[in-house]
Amino acid sequence: MSNDILVFVELQNGDIRKVTPQLVSAARPLAEARGGKLHALLVGEGIGELARKAATLGVDSVAVVEDPSLADYTAEAYAEAITQASKRLGAGALLFGNTSIGKDTAPRVAQRLGVGMISDVTGTISTGGNPIFKRPVYAGKAVTHVEVLESSFVISVRANSYPSAPAAASPAPIQSLAVAPDPSKIRTKVKEVVVRAAGKVDLTEADIIVSGGMGVKGPEGFEFLRPLAEVLGAALGSSRAAVLAGYIHPSHQVGQTGKTVSPSLYIACGISGAIQHKAGMSTSKCIVAINTDPEAPMFEIADYGIVGDLFEVVPPLIEEFKKLLHG
Amino acid sequence: MKIVVLMKQTFTTEARIELDGSGKPNDSKVKKVVNPYDEFAVEEAIQLVERKVAEKVTVVCLGPASAEEALRQCLAMGADEAVRVDSAGLEEADSSVVASVLAGAVKSMGYDLLLAGYVAVDDNAAQVAVRVAELLDIPQINVVSKLEVANGTATGWREADGRTEVLEVPLPALVTADKSLNKPRYPTLPNIMKAKKKPLEIKAPADFGINPPASKTRVVKYELPPPKSGAKIFKGTPAEAAAALVKALREEAKVV
């Protein structure tokens, strides 16, 4: 029973987050090695439609917990619902995305279940025996291999670290679980939730990021980069210096004190490449640096570079991508 | 109102990471500091005292003797007292063990508000503070960029992916700091001198009646990322360089 694996399906803006099929592909070999089943768990209210969508993720079963106390996200209510659900399903291992919600809830669930947790996993080293996972430490300057010492555990996975599992041909069965947090035990009150940038590409999950630093010279500089992001379907990132200078909203900041991202393509425009910036993006699969200074440290970790003025390089770059992608 | 702040001593982010003979990070040459996120937590605690919302700030660290320098730094910023729980035998302990020791210590000290960083920049775990809250059975507001404390409740603004959550919890509660919470002060020379006389107690887990459990995860290997060979630079006019870059991204890197 406890050989089963549970994937937490995080919902955002009425959809399933992009990291979820990546969790499924991380979980499948673990389930096979343990001879267990793979469950997807959805938590919330009025989420029947999304449960049907989750049924095609490539899991063996979908479990749904619906309760008014779960309409608004709180770590307390979610941790309780997920803990109860995982016990009910007999799941021994739980996978979360290392998202805002994952960071808030997964350690609470791990502690409540009394199990170990490995956070910000970027790869699987082995699934047989005690599984071993890879994760970055020291601001990305080292990578560790971490072994789980007990059969029950929690991991949280960095977005874009695993490929997305292909959609299933036939949908998995859906079951509704009658578990609910005890309302008297939920002490957290949600006063307000302000949603920003709904519908836009989320930075931490973006496949491509176009990022700007002090080299863009002002808020107009980010407007200048925006068409490049749009042609690529990319999210806009920034350095901290650009945020502090008031060029762009702090939610765009990449780095040690900003978001950790791992896209397949990161285009750094006018970013010097300070260690604190690299800490948030060095696991990107392909890095492009555009900088007037040939000595800029960003070139040290970049795969490709153009030494030049971004205001001269970006317009022909947009034209080239347009030709390539939109014929 | 009494505030306890969890503080870990970490390497400076500028530090070069090297592995020693046993394959572990060699931290003997590395400069150690207060974990940057914990510095925000200490600053917030001191400001709450300055605003007369709280009376006392105790900083707690599980660590070796060398961590006392970081505790003195917190005292110099304005914390009232510090406790170092000795980590002898717990050098390799995982987050669940660290949390169980800290929860035991915090519980026996008493607190109304527990402040911490949301993540330690060395182990990048973001687990210990939340696990402590769970062990103490208190609510949390995690990764907070603005905090108000009044009438036995804490209200925190939390930047989550694509949204800002405003949450209210009754005290006692845990609040963990994000970078934009405040600007930590630099201790003045007189305050550095004063800090030398402030109480810094050294305890063992057993002093709080804690027998640390066994770790549930274990680091089996550290690796340094392979050095990148340097970027392939495209030369020529901007148009030529852009064309060559896009071609390489399509044909070589296969990312577009």
Ligand SMILES: Cc1cc2nc3c(=O)[nH]c(=O)nc-3n(C[C@H](O)[C@H](O)[C@H](O)COP(=O)(O)OP(=O)(O)OC[C@H]3O[C@@H](n4cnc5c(N)ncnc54)[C@H](O)[C@@H]3O)c2cc1C
């Ligand atoms: C505790 C701490 C945490 C930090 N956290 C972060 C973090 O999370 N994220 C982060 O980014 N930083 C962080 N920093 C700040 C970091 O150290 C750097 O100061 C910052 O990343 C620099 O931003 P930048 O590259 O945009 O600016 P600069 O270093 O000023 O670089 C600007 C670059 O633009 C180039 N340039 C100028 N004009 C042009 C042009 N026309 N075309 C092309 N290139 C041009 C320049 O050659 C230069 O390389 C942190 C610092 C500390 C101390």
Ligand SMILES: Nc1ncnc2c1ncn2[C@@H]1O[C@H](COP(=O)(O)O)[C@@H](O)[C@H]1O
């Ligand atoms: N050894 C420790 N002593 C005191 N506080 C700690 C310790 N380890 C972690 N913490 C606290 O828990 C937070 C998260 O740490 P971590 O889970 O290691 O990323 C830190 O910012 C500290 O506030």
